[in-house]
Amino acid sequence: MDYEPPFLNTYKTLLEKSLEEDTNLYSMVERSDDEQLPLIDLERLNNEEERDECMKEISEAASEWGFFQVINHGISNEIMEMMISEQKKLFHEPFVNKLSAETVFNLSPNTYRWGNPCATNLTQLPWLEAFHFSLTDIPNMEHHITLRSRLEAFATRIATLAENLVEILGIKVNMNSNHFQENYLPQSSFVRLNRYPPCPISSKVYGLLPHSDTSFITILYQDQIGGLQLLKDGKWVDVKPNPSALVVNIGDLFQALSNNVYKSIKHRVVAAEEEERFSTAFFYCPFNDAVIQSENKPALYKKFTLREYRQQTQQDVNQTGDKVGLSRFVL
Numbered sequence: 001m002d003y004e005p006p007f008l009n010t011y012k013t014l015l016e017k018s019l020e021e022d023t024n025l026y027s028m029v030e031r032s033d034d035e036q037l038p039l040i041d042l043e044r045l046n047n048e049e050e051r052d053e054c055m056k057e058i059s060e061a062a063s064e065w066g067f068f069q070v071i072n073h074g075i076s077n078e079i080m081e082m083m084i085s086e087q088k089k090l091f092h093e094p095f096v097n098k099l100s101a102e103t104v105f106n107l108s109p110n111t112y113r114w115g116n117p118c119a120t121n122l123t124q125l126p127w128l129e130a131f132h133f134s135l136t137d138i139p140n141m142e143h144h145i146t147l148r149s150r151l152e153a154f155a156t157r158i159a160t161l162a163e164n165l166v167e168i169l170g171i172k173v174n175m176n177s178n179h180f181q182e183n184y185l186p187q188s189s190f191v192r193l194n195r196y197p198p199c200p201i202s203s204k205v206y207g208l209l210p211h212s213d214t215s216f217i218t219i220l221y222q223d224q225i226g227g228l229q230l231l232k233d234g235k236w237v238d239v240k241p242n243p244s245a246l247v248v249n250i251g252d253l254f255q256a257l258s259n260n261v262y263k264s265i266k267h268r269v270v271a272a273e274e275e276e277r278f279s280t281a282f283f284y285c286p287f288n289d290a291v292i293q294s295e296n297k298p299a300l301y302k303k304f305t306l307r308e309y310r311q312q313t314q315q316d317v318n319q320t321g322d323k324v325g326l327s328r329f330v331l
C-alpha cells in the first residue's frame, strides 16, 4: 500500500539487530484488569442539584488518576465522524504526498511525523505517524477546504470543552475562573491526528512510547481498536474504547500549576499486529512565554515558561532519549 510509511526498510538495521533478542516489551511491567477509569457524565453540570457533585468527581479523578473519560461532552457524533473520516483520507494519501504535505497545505515544518529518526533501539521507535496541526496554521489551509473546516469545527468545540474543564479544575487549586482565558492564549493549542499502522513486530515496539503530555490538559478521541494504557500504581491499565466518550488527561503544565494536586500520568499505546488504529487529540496549551507558577504555597516547582520547559525537555531527549520533565523544575 503506497500510504504506509516505510518502517521496515528505513529501520532495517535496527530491526535486524534487535530482533535477535527474544524479548516481549509488554511483559516487563505488570498489567491490571481490575481498575475502572472514572467515567463522568457532563450532562450533570447542567443540573443544579448535581453540578457540585459532578465538579467534585472531575477534580477527584484528576487527582487520583490524572485521567478520566467524559460522556455528554458537547461534541456531536457528527462532528467526530466527519473529523475521523477526513483524518483517514489524509493518512491514506500516498506516503510521498504526506511527506510534502507541509508545503502543499501551507503548514509549519514538522507537521507530519513518523517513526523516530533518532532511535538507537527498537524501544525508541514508535510505530506511528502523526499530523500535528497548530491552531494558527489551520486557517492558512486555503486549498484544502474540507480538511480545514473539519479541523476548525472539531478544534473550536473541543477548545470550549477544554476551557470548561480547566475552569472547573482550577477552583480546587485557587485559580480565578478566568485565569486561563486571561493568561494563556487558546491559539497556542494544537490538534494531533494519530495513525498507528498494523505492526508485524508488535511485541517488540510501542505504538507510542510511555510519556506524559506537556499540555495543561489533553482531550482524546480513540477509535474502537484499543491499545491506550496508563500507568497506575506501577501497573498498566487499559483505557477501554467507549464510542461515546472522550478521554481527558492532565498534562505536566497543570501538574505544576496545581502544585501536584493534579497528576500528569505516563501513558503509552500498545502496537497492534493486524489493524490500523486512529486517535485524535487536542492539547490545550499556553503560549510559549506564559509563566507557569502555582497559586498554592509552598511552591513545589520553580516558575518557568513553556519555552523553557520545551528547551529543557528537548535537551534531555537529545542527551538521554528521555524527556525527564517536571522533576527538572522541582525546588
Ligand SMILES: O=C(O)CCC(=O)C(=O)O
Pocket (backbone or CB within 6 Å): 192, 194, 208, 213, 220, 222, 228, 267, 269, 278, 279, 281
Ligand atoms: O493514541 C492514543 O490513544 C494516545 C495518543 C497520545 O497519548 C498523544 O498523542 O500524546
Ligand SMILES: [Fe+2]
Pocket (backbone or CB within 6 Å): 211, 212, 213, 218, 267
Ligand atoms: Fe499523550
